[in-house]
Amino acid sequence: MLSVAILVFDGVDILDFAGPLEICSHASHSLDYRKPDPVFEIDIVGAHELIKSSAGVHISPRTSIETAISRLDTLDVLIVPGGPPPILESLIKSNSQELQLVQAFGRLETKERPRIILSICTGAMFLAASGLLKDTKATTHHLFLDDLRAICGTKGETNIVAARYVDGGVRPNGLRVITSGGVSSGLDAACYFVEQAASPQVAAYAAKMVEYEWKASS
Template sequence: MKIIQITLANLLFFIGLQNINAQSITNDKFSFANDRKINIGVLVYDGVEIVDTGGPIDVFVKANNMTNKYRIYTVSATDKKQVVMDGGTMNMVSQFSIFDAPQSDILIIPGTSPEIVATISKDKKMMDWIIKQNEKTQITMSVCTGGLILANTGLLDGRSATTHHWSLDELRSHKKIKVKEETRFVADGKFLTGAGVTSGIDTALEAIEIIHSKDFADNIARGMVYDRYNEMEFLK
């Protein structure tokens, strides 16, 4: 009996050690500054989807209300800082443009209709800006068809990623990307890609969990009356 107790104690210690090592490995992937606020840059452009944009912003605003740790701002894709959002129902005036925006620690790329994605992906200045920002981001995040914009930069080559379920075939046309479906988001290294619209909330909560903790992210989700653990079976 005594031998069994010792063995069990050693096993529990080993499991605990494994959990500590896993936490250490996770933390080592990211290096957020402690001496300043974390910059959250949200790329916006004419036709950008409202919930793709507002969902992640709301998550970080709520986290900032609790921590005062974040600097959240929008960045227009052109030097015209007034942006007409999806359906022409809302106008936004961004704080910055791609010509004067600070370096983001977390870059968020919301989506829009595939037709607009195809058009704006031809904007070399915007695409080059995304690539340049990505060189120093800790997390680069897309929401919905923002994943197609990110794919068109080539930054997702060799990575796993997802996008809106209606645009998965378009993502599959990028042969170097490992396309995942029936998931709310995919995390691969520093890249977080959300499946569509409301999944931007899930993706932002995942970033919050990385930076703070699961309990912290869950608390924000409860405050938003949002179930971050719901399944994707309803799509079948």
């Protein structure tokens, strides 16, 4: 079973968080809801005991960021949702725990154990600030492509495009970097991620279970 952590923070977009969570929770090797064989063990990670989303919904993370960082060697996947850009920019400028988690995961040597980081919407800003989008291709919400370019520009060259999701490939340390467009695009990116982590059949099964029509990346 692969270990997945979903990062949450005050102001996180609820569908950025809940969409990939829903898809991942239905990923099953058995392809039979009566005999589930989960692909992932999912954990919710946050800096506080209670996180308030941008929609006012409260989320109670099971694991603190400090604990998650101490257990990074056991983590296969990190999902990074987005939120209002001013909140993301503040977290980046303050070298927040959230940014430190992304940085620490991004530094792991993963060649012998493939790992994936997936950002949803403006969550790509955390990846950009951590240097994980350098010399690759990435996307975010269509309104904030220029904001992402500005952050990436301080780290090196990045090809920023408008897309449902983008597989930026595997970094030298073996980390696969996937970014998605805004909000509902996270559902498509999550399906693609499940395909990469498990199989096309498991991804199609998870999408069908939530009655979702998986859209292409462009």
